[in-house]
Amino acid sequence: MGNTVYVQKCQTCHGPEGQGMKTPDSPEYQYPLLWGKNSYNDGAGLYRVSNFARYVKANMPLGASHRKPQLTDDEAWDLDAYVNSMPRPKKDIRKDWPDISKKHFDHPFGPYKDGYSEHKFHTDHWRAFANVLPADRHTVGKAYTKNIEGVNTCLRSRKRRLARKKTCFSKKKEYHLAALNIMFTYRNKQKK
Ligand code: HEC
Missing domain, CATH: 1.10.287 (Helix Hairpins)
Known part of the structure; x- marks a missing residue:
């Protein structure tokens, strides 16, 4: 889903590999890169699901605004899933919250204040869950x-x-x- 929207609405500026585009004869980026080893790292604000979706809906494609968005909410969420699942530099920020209760839930990595892990699935007895979820991560x-x-x-x-x-x-x-x-x-x- 995110991939299709990306190709249609983002790729012309940010590139098919998320590599962005530099201003001719300059080291500066005219269109910033969105993934890969020089892009924003996984500690950045944009890596947070709701920040990315909010920013992109209110600003992208270039020319969009908060009052005149060009993406639906679903497209913004799908783009977040697509772009933020691409490789990018890592920054270890797990220790950035000495008080874990201050950490927001939309960071896509643990630990979280409720103690649940982002790698585990908790469901009721419906068989369909057991068919698709890996048994060692399913309770x-x-x-x-x-x-x-x-x-x-x-x-x-x-x-x-x-x-x-x-x-x-x-x-x-x-x-x-x-x-x-x-x-x-x-x-x-x-x-x-
Ligand atoms: C016409 C060119 C253009 C198109 C199309 C476009 N962008 Fe952008 N994008 C830009 C420019 C220019 C910036 C830098 C804006 C700024 O710094 O204020 C930017 C910035 C961004 C940023 C912030 C990057 C950072 O490191 O701060 C994200 C995320 C982003 N765009 C995502 C998207 C997505 C997703 C789409 C498709 C819906 C899209 N853009 C379509 C030109 C474009």
């Missing part, structure tokens, strides 16, 4: 999925309040919006 059971299910159940019951006219139903749109606002603010605060 089946509620122990690891109950947190996710807890969040989903909470969101589902909140959502129901918008439609079900008997329980806790507000007639005014403003009240609905305020209730949602409070719920999201509360949840986001909890996560930090």
Whole structure:
């Protein structure tokens, strides 16, 4: 997916090998390189999934802006997966967070504050998972999925309040919006 969009919308400037393009007769890059040994390293801001997607959607292809984006959200995420999975210099920044609770979840490498590993899969018993996931990295059971299910159940019951006219139903749109606002603010605060 990301590859197709890249070829269509990015390659003319950033090159088929992500090598960028130098200004004629100058060591400066007119179009920066996006991967390879001289590109930004894996400690850079752009290596973070949401930073890359946000930047690219608001700025690329050249001429796009925050108000007039030229990519859909899906294209921006796909481009992130494509470009950031390419080889680039490594920088060991695992020790950059003496306090692990300050580390954002969109760094595509561990350790994370919840102790889960980015190399492991935790699912329920559905057979399809076992068919595609490598057995040595796959754990089946509620122990690891109950947190996710807890969040989903909470969101589902909140959502129901918008439609079900008997329980806790507000007639005014403003009240609905305020209730949602409070719920999201509360949840986001909890996560930090
Ligand atoms: C018309 C030429 C052009 C096209 C097409 C283009 N870019 Fe760029 N891109 C640039 C230029 C010029 C810069 C440097 C901008 C700056 O420094 O402000 C840049 C910067 C970037 C950067 C930041 C690189 C860094 O190291 O800071 C990324 C990431 C990027 N482009 C991704 C993309 C993606 C993904 C696409 C396809 C959707 C794309 N670009 C299409 C010209 C282009």
